[in-house]
Amino acid sequence: MLRPVNRVLLCLAGLVLLALGGAVLAAGLNFSVPSWWPFDGPHDVLLSVADRDKWRKNGWWWPVVIAALAVIVLLALWWLLAQLRRARLSEVLVASGDGNGARLRGRALENVLSSEAESLRGVDRATVRLTGRRTAPEARVGLVLTAHAQPTAALSRLTTEALEHARASAGLAELPAEVRLRAAKHRAQRVA
Known part of the structure; x- marks a missing residue:
């Protein structure tokens, strides 16, 4: 959006x-x-000389102009920094056991997590996006459920299977997730 x-x-x-x-x-x-x-x-x-003199007589004019310009500059800088910030996590630090750790590409973990989520019963499609810090990633999961799937069962299987496998394989203490569920669009079935 x-x-x-x-x-x-x-x-x-x-x-x-x-x-x-x-x-x-x-x-x-x-x-x-x-x-x-x-x-x-x-x-x-x-601004002509007459306009400048007219506004100079009002003591509030120049502080308001300077404050408005400062707010515009701060908003522009904030917008620029928001554009430069990466929303997607590029890598995750994995505990390798030797004290150094290893780097796991964020896209690889996202792909594995989404393919495992799609293999769950009742899930039609899954999208996964990792955010947060590389030492403490967070998952945003979008599930499209089949027509007759039970949302609570699909959510339970996602957390106990796919998310738990990803957390354990990356050696993370926790992997918080935000899950959004949608129903798959399907045509009406004709009953004879």
Whole structure:
């Protein structure tokens, strides 16, 4: 859900900035601009002397402008850091017994966990995503159950079999999991 929202917001922000920059560049290079455009030519300014004097008389104006710009910069930095943060765990540290440990690719553990979950009775499809730290991973599991599956039984088998096997094989003290269950879509059956 977050990825499409980010793409739409980035696209809209890019288009607005591109349009504004192009229009300011066109006015600065003395191209013809529409009559409603606030910049007339290369010697025009954003705030005239009269506008600056009018706003300077109000003591609240400049602190509000500086605070608003600071909030915009902080929000932009937060958004940038949120984009750079990896949601998927790339590796898990496995206790190898020699004190050094070994690294297990996160995708490999995800694939094994999802294939074992799909082999359980009543599970049609399974998706697994590892998050958290490499010393303390967390699993996000999505199960699509068959039409006549019992959700409690499928969840119980997932925790006692697939998640327990993954936890034991990786040598983890615990492997917390968030499981989302959905029913498989199927056509209505005709009764004769």
